[in-house]
Amino acid sequence: MYRAEKRGGINGLVVSHSAVDMFSMTIIENSRHRDGSIYRNKAFEGHFCITNRDETRLEPMMFSEPTDCRPSWETCSMHSACAMMQIFSLKLAKIPIDNDCIQLYGYIAVRDDLDKLLNYVVNYSRDNPIIMQQGDLIEMTGPKRGISMCCSVLLEFDMRIKKGEQERDDLQLIDGAIDYIGLITATFPFTKRINGDCGAVDITLARVYWAVEATIQVIISDVQSGFNLYLSSLCFVSDVWKEIQLFNGPIGESCGLRRYVVAVSLDTWMHLKLKVGQKGSNHYVERYCSFKAINHGCSSQQILGELASISMKVTWSTLLD
CATH class of the missing domain: 2.60.40 (Immunoglobulin-like)
Structure with missing residues (x-):
């Protein structure tokens, strides 16, 4: 390793x-x-x-932004x-x-x-x-x-x-x-x-x-021409970085990718890795965006490229909310 x-x-x-x-x-x-x-x-x-074949009804706990009467979830100590x-x-x-x-x-x-x-x-x-x-x-x-x-x-x-x-x-x-x-x-x-x-x-x-949920949402807009996109998550697990492939395929128009949920150790960094390349080309542009794992809260980053604009939002939550 x-x-x-x-x-x-x-x-x-x-x-x-x-x-x-x-x-x-x-x-x-x-x-x-x-x-x-x-x-x-x-x-x-x-x-x-086993005879109950229903899908789980539970969703990741994605909270709204704090207000004057409600403290920030980022400072929450109730949920671990x-x-x-x-x-x-x-x-x-x-x-x-x-x-x-x-x-x-x-x-x-x-x-x-x-x-x-x-x-x-x-x-x-x-x-x-x-x-x-x-x-x-x-x-x-x-x-x-x-x-x-x-x-x-x-x-x-x-x-x-x-x-x-x-x-x-x-x-x-x-x-x-x-x-x-x-x-x-x-x-x-x-x-x-x-x-x-x-x-x-x-x-x-x-x-x-000691993990939290990272809910990853990716929006692709302003598509200038079709391209290939590779998206993965890099997480720090037991002193090593481990990659999880999230998406690998063609993009032809503005769209939102499906929602991804990844387990990340609290207070470590998760990196989103993107590789973008024109169709028919072996040349890819590689970019990274970094997000720190916290109990609650969200953060967004955007990549403006020649082929499209890619917006990434990561929302943090705990299973025991």
Whole structure:
């Protein structure tokens, strides 16, 4: 691992590689969704209600600006940071050998102690699968809010490879559930493999100690011509910088990107990394914007470029509000 100063600037910053341990994660016995065994498994009774398939209703706690009669949330001492899970990446590690590209769909979600409902990290329908090759990162569509790790976190997954007109012809990539126990989940980023019937997914995550939610909102305006945009978040976790890919794709007109929620250790810096390049060109302009993690509050920064104007707003909140 490469180390960097906790409060250091961007110059010379080197992002660490995760500790890689390719031993497979232990999938809970009788936790498959497709054969219904997970719904009959009594091991889940009393803690997680697996039969409840509702999505979490909780949102990040995004407060309005302070007024004369209400103190600034930035000085709030009532609400504190807590342990949170951060999933840094999901990689399509293995697919059937006779496939160069696949159509992937399904979901990966977590349940925590806040409401025990599904908080989707990945969610793609069969009608709108993603085209992928072995080794590609699976673009995350969530989480909707931060993931509490004060107690156990259940990771549920059911992902399939679309093969034909009928769902019965599809291949099962991974299916099941894994339990992460809060106190024994590593606080440094680590990678494990989830093996399935027709492939495998590598998941990189960590338990972030004393963390707050960073809700990232990006608005792109004044687009002069189409361009490619790469957006990621760099967070300081257990003395290393770790990168989370948020967006990687073309921009053709003024728009707002989806909202991103990232766990960041209190009083550390989060850097947003942007790479902008014209379509058809291998040349990218790279820029960074830095935000310090606090209990509550928000801050904004704007990048004015030749191709577009990019506005970034980060709102800070705690899970225990």
